[in-house]
Amino acid sequence: MSQTTSLREQKTVRWTAMALVSMGMLCGYYVADVASPLKPLLEGQLGWTSTEYGFYTGAYGWFNVFLGMLVVGGIVLDRLGARLTGFLAIAFMFLGTAAQWWALATTSLAGSQWLGVKAQVLMAALGYALFGVGIEWFGITATKIIVRWFKGHEMALAMGLQVAVGRLGTAVALGSGAAIAVALSVAGPFMVGTLALAFGLVAFLFFASLDRRLDASERGSESANPEDQFRLSDIGGILSDRGFWLLTGLCALFYSAVFPFLKYAPDLMVQKFGIEERLSGIIPSLLPFGTILLTPFFGNLYDRKGKGATIMLLGALFITGSHLLLAVPFLKFWPVAVVAVLLLGVGFSLVPSAMWPSVPKIVEERRLGTAYALIFFIQNLVALMGVPYLIGWVLDRFCLRGKETVTQEIAGKLEEIVRVHYDYTLPMLLFVLFGLLAVGFALAMKAEDRRRGYGLELPAGNVK
Numbered sequence: 207m208s209q210t211t212s213l214r215e216q217k218t219v220r221w222t223a224m225a226l227v228s229m230g231m232l233c234g235y236y237v238a239d240v241a242s243p244l245k246p247l248l249e250g251q252l253g254w255t256s257t258e259y260g261f262y263t264g265a266y267g268w269f270n271v272f273l274g275m276l277v278v279g280g281i282v283l284d285r286l287g288a289r290l291t292g293f294l295a296i297a298f299m300f301l302g303t304a305a306q307w308w309a310l311a312t313t314s315l316a317g318s319q320w321l322g323v324k325a326q327v328l329m330a331a332l333g334y335a336l337f338g339v340g341i342e343w344f345g346i347t348a349t350k351i352i353v354r355w356f357k358g359h360e361m362a363l364a365m366g367l368q369v370a371v372g373r374l375g376t377a378v379a380l381g382s383g384a385a386i387a388v389a390l391s392v393a394g395p396f397m398v399g400t401l402a403l404a405f406g407l408v409a410f411l412f413f414a415s416l417d418r419r420l421d422a423s424e425r426g427s428e429s430a431n432p433e434d435q436f437r438l439s440d441i442g443g444i445l446s447d448r449g450f451w452l453l454t455g456l457c458a459l460f461y462s463a464v465f466p467f468l469k470y471a472p473d474l475m476v477q478k479f480g481i482e483e484r485l486s487g488i489i490p491s492l493l494p495f496g497t498i499l500l501t502p503f504f505g506n507l508y509d510r511k512g513k514g515a516t517i518m519l520l521g522a523l524f525i526t527g528s529h530l531l532l533a534v535p536f537l538k539f540w541p542v543a544v545v546a547v548l549l550l551g552v553g554f555s556l557v558p559s560a561m562w563p564s565v566p567k568i569v570e571e572r573r574l575g576t577a578y579a580l581i582f583f584i585q586n587l588v589a590l591m592g593v594p595y596l597i598g599w600v601l602d603r604f605c606l607r608g609k610e611t612v613t614q615e616i617a618g619k620l621e622e623i624v625r626v627h628y629d630y631t632l633p634m635l636l637f638v639l640f641g642l643l644a645v646g647f648a649l650a651m652k653a654e655d656r657r658r659g660y661g662l663e664l665p666a667g668n669v670k
């Protein structure tokens with residue numbers, strides 16, 4: 207046994223490690239959502255359609271799903287360790303964001319088509335797909351890092367805070383994206399994202415040196431625990447568990463009602479509530495801001511009091527109610543949007559705070575890495591790839607109300623842009639449907655928990 211005290215026993219050091227890793231989450235979540243407030247500008251200035259916007263935002267999951275990059279990420283993480291995987295993840299995010307910046311800034315792609323798609327749209331989509339690999343790898347890596355550094359300490363709080371820091375990135379993206387685009391250019395927010403990720407990479411290198419010191423203090427290797435190893439044979443065992451499928455279904459449907467909504471929320475504010483494009487991200491940015499405090503709060507509540515299945519059910523009900531409010535055609539006053547977004551924020555805090563810590567209650571510890579990778583895989587397929595595309599297609603196919611040419615000041619110059627008008631009732635009803643299906647899965651999860659005794663309703667210490 208080691209004579210030296212492990213570095214993780216020092217509170218300041220482990221929280222410093224968590225803060226350094228969270229910088230990657232902050233910058234990554236910023237880029238993940240920064241295109242949302244740009245939708246009207248992409249249409250007005252660059253002539254994109256809603257279907258092209260949906261194609262681009264759905265590209266997030268292309269490589270994760272079709273090239274199996276999430277599974278590859280799990281294997282790389284378990285075989286090569288968190289330091290190298292984290293570095294690769296941020297490097298992918300950096301390159302993917304730089305590609306998006308270039309695609310929107312260059313004039314060299316104008317008028318060209320690749321594989322029947324506008325070259326600019328495809329280039330931005332490929333950049334976003336590479337970015338999607340990076341951020342998903344980083345999500346799994348950061349979770350494993352937290353487990354390593356906080357085992358036996360404030361682990362749930364650390365996980366909740368890490369998600370909260372990511373949400374701060376989303377809030378900044380939604381709140382400032384359009385203003386940066388109007389001040390600089392539509393590519394401007396991606397330039398900011400590229401620079402931010404360079405900073406995230408430096409912060410991660412500092413973390414890596416701390417992590418190496420943790421190794422030294424424990425005289426062991428970071429991937430020494432054979433329990434953590436990713437095994438392909440584990441997949442069958444996990445997939446045959448009904449509880450796993452109920453949780454995965456809830457995850458895919460819940461995130462289908464939230465992440466794609468965020469991609470269209472600023473446009474909804476412009477189209478339905480008459481908010482100025484420049485300010486269109488302000489109300490949606492209340493959503494992640496609310497979750498910054500509430501996610502760790504509910505996580506802590508779950509640790510102490512239990513009621514995880516009930517918390518997930520409540521969260522699903524909150525998001526359904528919120529979308530219903532936004533779907534009612536005659537409720538067009540901005541305070542309604544504020545109330546709905548705040549309700550959504552409560553739901554967006556309740557479900558993740560109980561869902562992610564519930565996975566270890568359903569899946570045995572040695573299969574956890576595989577289980578998270580599989581859940582993320584299905585979430586990418588449905589919520590991050592399929593639904594964003596579906597909503598864009600529905601908007602173009604069924605919701606177009608007209609177009610007009612208007613003059614707008616962009617980067618100090620007056621320019622003529624096309625403004626496209628949509629009726630968002632149908633897309634919002636689709637989000638209501640995802641919410642209702644999530645409620646169904648949450649109820650089934652609660653029943654399965656009673657039947658199988660997973661302990662989802664029990665506090666952290668009382669689980670068998």
Ligand SMILES: C[C@H](N)C(=O)N[C@@H](CCCCN)C(=O)O
Pocket residue numbers: 342345349365369372558562582585
């Ligand atoms: C997008 C990503 N796949 C995801 O689901 N992120 C979650 C947080 C996951 C934390 C797992 N320990 C989110 O709610 O942002």
